[in-house]
Amino acid sequence: MGKSLYEKVWESHAIRTLPNGQTQLFIDTHLIHEVTSPQAFGMLRDLGLKVRFPERTFATVDHIVPTHSLLEPFEDPQADEMIRQLRKNVQDFGITFFDVTSGLQGIVHVIGPENGITQPGMTIACGDSHTSTHGAFGAIAFGIGTTQVRDVLATQTMAVSKLKVRRINVEGRLQPGVYAKDVILHIIKVLGVNGGIGYAYEYGGSVFDNFSMEERMTVCNMSIEGGARIGYVNPDQTTFDYLKGRPYAPKGEEWEKAVARWKALASDPDAHYDDVVNIRAEDIAPTVTWGINPGQGCAITDRVPDPAQYPESERPALEEALRHMKLKPGQPIKGVKVDVAFLGSCTNGRISDFREAAKYLKGRKVAPGVRAIAVPGSQQVAKQCEEEGIAEIFREAGFEWRGAGCSMCLAMNPDKLVGDELCASSSNRNFKGRQGSATGRTVLMSPVMVVAAAVTGRISDAREVFGVETLVGA
C-alpha cells in the first residue's frame, strides 16, 4: 500500500511523540500577521524565550490595513497600535516583514505563494484558518491559534494529532461560467460545514489537474469552511511552472533537486485514503450562498429552501438563516437586491480573479445605488492590475479601486457593511456580522458573479448577464 502526500510529509517532519501522545511536528515555514501574533510575542517575552529560527518566519500586515490611505498614523488608533506593535516585534526578534512600504505587502495567503515562500512538501503554519490555501502547492498548512503561534516561534514545532485523509475527486468538464469558487462551494454543500472535522482533504481528478495554481488556491483556501483544517493538491508541472523564478524559490542546481524531491512527495497511485468522495464536474453550477454559513448554498438557478419541506429538526437552523438574510422561504435566489459588491480576499483576490472579472466588466457600469469595491490581495497584484489596465477597467465601471488587504472579508479595517446591507462577495465567510455589521448580509460567489451582481444590482446568473457562450469557465 502506497502513501499519501500527507503521510509522507508527516513522517519527514515528525520529531517525536509527546508525553500526551500527540506528535511534535517541525514547521518549515511560519507566517504571521498583526492580529494573532502580538499576544504570542507577549507570551514569549513573559517566558524569556527567543524566536528559535527567525529566518523561518515571515510577517505581513493585512487584516487591519486601511485600503483607502496608508497615511500614518492610521485613522483607527487600534489599527495603528497593531501595526506599530508588529513592527516592534519583527525588529526585536529579527523577522522578515513585508511592510506597507515594501511593495510586497498583502494578504498573508497571497504573498506567501507569489514570493515563492510556499513550496511543496513544506509544513506551514499561520495564525489564520485560511492557511489551508498553501496546500495548493502540496504543502501541509495549518491554521493555528495564538498559543500555537508562540509554540512555533519558540520551538519551530507544534503539538498536533494526525488526521485522516479524504480524497475528493472532481472528474469531468466544468460547465461554462463555473469556476474554482463554485467547485469548493459545491463540495462544502455536499459534505457539510463540519464534514471535514478530523480530515485533511486531498483534492484531485481531472478538474484539479487542469486548474491553475490560483484556482487550486481558491479551493484549498475554503477547506476550513468545510471543517477540514488542511486541504491540498499534489504538486505537478503546473506547480513547478508557477514557482520557477519566484524570489524565494530554489535556483539553478537546487531547483532541479527540489523538483525531483517534490515529484516524489505526490501521493502514490495506490495510496491509502480513509475516505474517497467522487464528484462529477458537470453537476456543479454557478453557486451562491443563501444562508449564514458557507454550506448553505445553492445553484444560482435554484430557490432558497422552504423549511416546511424539511424535517422538523432541521427547520430552526433554516429559519434562522432565512430570517437573518431577509429571504422568503422558497424564493428564487436570483434577483435578490444587492447593496454592495466586494471583490477581493485570500479566496479570490489574485491576479487571475481580477483578469477574469475585468473581461466581463469592461465597458459596463456598476448599477446605480450599488457600492462596489475591488481590493487586490497584495501590492504586487495591485501593481499588475495597473500595468495590465485592469484597475482602470474597474475604476471606469464605477468600482472603488483600493489598496491591498483583507478589507471587507472580515471588516477589521474601515471597509464595512452598514446596517442590513446585502453584499455580493468573493470572500469565504457569510457568517452573521462577518462583514462588519451585526445585521449585514453576505452572499458568497465567484468573482465573475460578483461583477454580474455589481452591474445589475441583483444576484444574477453571470451566464445570462454576459452571455453563456462568452464565458469560457475555469
Added chain:
Amino acid sequence: MALEPIKQVQGRAVHVPGNDIDTDRITPARYLKVVTFDGLGEALFYDERFNPDGSEKPHPLNDPRFKGASIMLVGANFGCGSSREHSPQAIYRAGFRALVGESFAEIFFGNATALSMPCVTASKADIERLAQAIEQDPSLLVTVDVERLEVRYADTAFKVNLPATAQKALVEGRWDPIADLLEAGELIEQAAARLPKATRQ
C-alpha cells in the same frame, strides 16, 4: 512549569443552543483589534447579546438565572470558522471552564484545550436532557469529569468523549505544551538542518 491538572470541572451550566456557532459570533472581528487578550470576556457573543445601542437582547448569557455559570452546553460544530484564539479566550475570561457539545471545530478545540478548558462531546439527547434540567433548576450543580469521561448532575450521569491526547494533557497538567516542546532540544536542531526553508535567492 507545573500546570494545574484539570481532572474535573464543577459548576452551574448554561445552554447556548444552535449548531455551527462560528467564531465571528463568539467574538466579532472588531474585538480582535487588541494586542493582549485582557478584557475579551466582555466581547463574548456581543452582537448576539446586545443591540447596537447597548441594550440587551434575549440570550442565555444575559439571563440572570444563568449568571456565574462555568460550564457551557453547545450544539454541533461549535467554534467553526476562524483560528482566532480570542474566541476561547473570551469564553474562558467570561468565567467558563468547560464546554459540553455535540462536536467542536478542530482549531477551536485545540485552542481551548491549550487554555485548560476541556471541550467534551456528548450525544444530542444527553445534552438536551441536561439543558432541560438546568432550565428547571438553574442552580443545578454539574460535574464534567475529564478523568472518567462523564458528566454528572443530580442523580444522572452520561458518557462523554474526549480524544485521549487532550484528556491526558488536561489530567496530567500538560495542557500548555510549551515545556514539552522545548524539551526536544537537539531533535529540533537536527530537523532544521535537514528540512527545507524558503530563502531569498
